[in-house]
Amino acid sequence: MTRVREAIAEDAGDYVMRKKMAVLLGLVALGAVACSEQLPTGVDDDLLPEEPITLEVRLGWDEFAANLQVFGGYGSPLELGSTVLAHKYGGDLEARTLLRFLPMPSVVTVTDSAGTQRADDQLTLIGGRIVAYLDTIQSVSDGPVTLEVGTTDEAWDRRSVSWEFAVDTVGEQRRWTEEGAGPVTPVTTGVWDPALGDSAVFLLDSAQVEMLRDTSQVNQGIRISVLDEGVRLKVNNVVLRGAVIPSVRPDTVVDLTAGRRDFTFVYSPSPESVVEGIRVGGVPAWRTVLDLHIPVSLAGPAALCAAVTCPLTLTPDQISYAALVLKGSNSSPAFQPSDSLGVDLRPVYQRSAMPKAPLGPSLLGPLGKKIAPGLFGADAGQEVEFPITNFVRALVAGDSIRGFPPPNTLALLSVFEPASLTFASFFGPGSPGAPVLKLIITAGPTVELP
């Protein structure tokens, strides 16, 4: 019994002891947590290591790059999703839109005089219109322009059609009778006034609508052209609308809409091949590739060597900023952009496989670098920077990617291919505005223990 009492007393004592320990440990933890930390921060130089130097270094083309090459042929007008109309723009640019419509609905659902919804296929066509939606920002014109609609007389292949050829495939090559998707049978004309909106309307009578809605004609197609000189228009969409009277509600006019099926354009002349310089964009799109050879050490400029021992062996940490600096040029007025262009930079994994070499992820983000159109016109010669800091750091570090050396080839291309008929032009190597590599270098003494 005595042992039992002692055991109970001991257990009770242990319980009290454990409780007190928990309280005490909690007290310490609470005290520690309750005191929020503020690291002592001084602002005097004597608390910091020696100040590093930061300066800008610009490397000329021969010091950092080589093997510039321009490749074309990426994409086709059909893939653009919009079309172009032009007449003697920028000298001699001509562009015409070609399209085919989808079938127009043959049944409408209307409410009859008894208030019942009924499907009605006994429709009386009374007329219609073609509506073209134009881009008011990217279209270039001084005022209202006259557009012409005609039906193509010859069959054309939507993928290979061009100014000269109606069909240009491996198995068949057939020229237009008239270059520029002709001849056509004129249908109507219309006027687009950009001051009044983005729509150009071409009124049609019932016979014309009936003809255009007949998709059984394989040759059937629409050609739209602009008659006024010195304009370049971007067409975002074209639809055919037919006005019909349903039999169950003769007092009602219903609009039926046929969307576009094939939507492309032909243009002439094609841009001249790039003799020198950098070209990005267009339809089909151009890409420019170049190899980067970042020097392993810098022996200048004088300000750098005055601060650190030259030659300075470059390390990734020292490169605070790196950018490819290009100067815009206005080499081709007909294809000069009228709106901002998105230019992207991406690494090329296997240069020898160009023009089909695989590309790496964008170095500039999903939207690329937006460049104002003026850089290729009135502001030609001004600089634009493409930041490639991490790309250059990886090159300097030489870090392998899955066992392969980091790619040293860069491709300049439009964010989407194709993005527009217009393209960006920059001065190339050998010209006064040749590309340069801008580096912001920060270098200082090694941080040591005191």
Next chain:
Amino acid sequence: MIRRIALLALLVLAAPTASSAQSLFIGAGLGVPTDPLDARARALGGVGIGLHGPALLGSDPAAAASFLLPTLIMTAQPSWVDYGRDSGDAGTFRGTRFPNVGIAYPVFRVGVVTLSLESFLDQRYQARRSVTLDLGEGPVEATDRFLSNGGVSQVRVGFARPVGERLRVGVSAGAFTGSVTRRLERLFFEDSDTTASTQVERYQAGGLWGYSGNSVTGGASLSLGTFAEVAGSVTWSSALDATPSDDTDGAARSFDLPLTVRLGATADLAPGLSLSAGYTRADWSVVDDDLMEGASAGTTNSLGVGVELSRARLFGRQAPLRLGYRKTDLPFALGAGSASEKVWAGGIGLNLSQIGELVRAGVDLALERGDRSDTTLSESFWRATLTVKVAGF
């Protein structure tokens, strides 16, 4: 029981010892030595040797000989600091550290084995400066930020035992541990919301050094009858080696550490009233040849005195009251002259569980008001020290 000991040992080793900095003087030399004292020693002037009763102090290994029960001790120490520099820079900061965590375990009535983790050098601080750069397109504002994060701790194993009725002796062996990260960053366009601010990457340089080294402390205390007790200890340290990590450009370094001598005594002025005093001396000039920047203040002295009224009671329990003063030379200063710290301290203990003179659970609290200064920097601070003791587990 073995499981409990293992658990407590794990707790001791896992506890942080220097989680925050408490002075801008850390930016000078090797930093600021952090005396790993408990709240009772702090309240009594803070030299930490020659006090009555058991204590787990690296500065007084013999004091552990008086432990009769296995005892766990943890100390937390928050500080609130105001500083001002002759350049006009002024501000405040605060932080908490855990200077001493340890256990003492009597072994087979032979003696007491101790295991503790103590802070030794605090090296945690940061500094900023604004710079204007010329990058060819006009001036660019940038900020240099330097961060020193870490410090030196010491894992100490000791043994103490009484020799006869009046003498206590103790010895401990310590291994320096810890690391410091020193990183200089330059941030461009920090105050700007321009696109350039996100495109220019920050510059970083620096690295990580791990510390190693050893120390041995021996000490003894002698009871002079019923009225006084005297004690002394000596600490010898090997060089403090700093080894850089593989990706650190900085060099490996080695710093000589001084021999530290401590003397202390406690006299009983009246029943329940005692006076204690202590003195510490260390010659830090041995490290001068190892420093790349600055120099030590040479020999540093520390002198503290305190009185303890041990018969005071609170809530029916014994609650000793303490008052002390301490003056300490700091081994490193930011300015040309030497730096020192002067502290007034007060404190109270509360024995939560006590059987006769045997304290099974207790808490001590010290509150210090002091200032540190050299020719360029002055700091005034409040520092609290809370020590929890649990025995007999």
